[in-house]
Amino acid sequence: MESLTWELLLTTAGCTAATTALTQVIKKLIGIDPKWIALVVAIFLSVCAQIFFVGATAGGIIMATINGILAAGSSIGLFEGLKSIGGSEEK
Secondary structure, eight states: SSSOOHHHHHHHHHHHHHHHHHHHHHHHHHSSSSSHHHHHHHHHHHHHHHHHHHHHOOHHHHHHHHHHHHHHHHHHHHHHHHHHHHHHOOO
8 A cells, every 4th residue: 555646646635744744854954934835835746736647727727726725724734733732832
């Protein structure tokens, strides 16, 4: 069983999980606010999955962008929730 597949990235849950993981890695490399990193990563993953597996239609790209924004919000909320449970003061 594969942990993460391209087909899974077509779902909001899959994109959220990948966005959360990639954001945590990228924020250690560059000093940009993680919320912006999450937004860019989520939109990028959603649009790439849409293009490669469904097709590059204007409506599909717009919907993938909206789904990416939703995944970014979910990722940010997930991380903030876990951070508050753990009592971490990291920003």
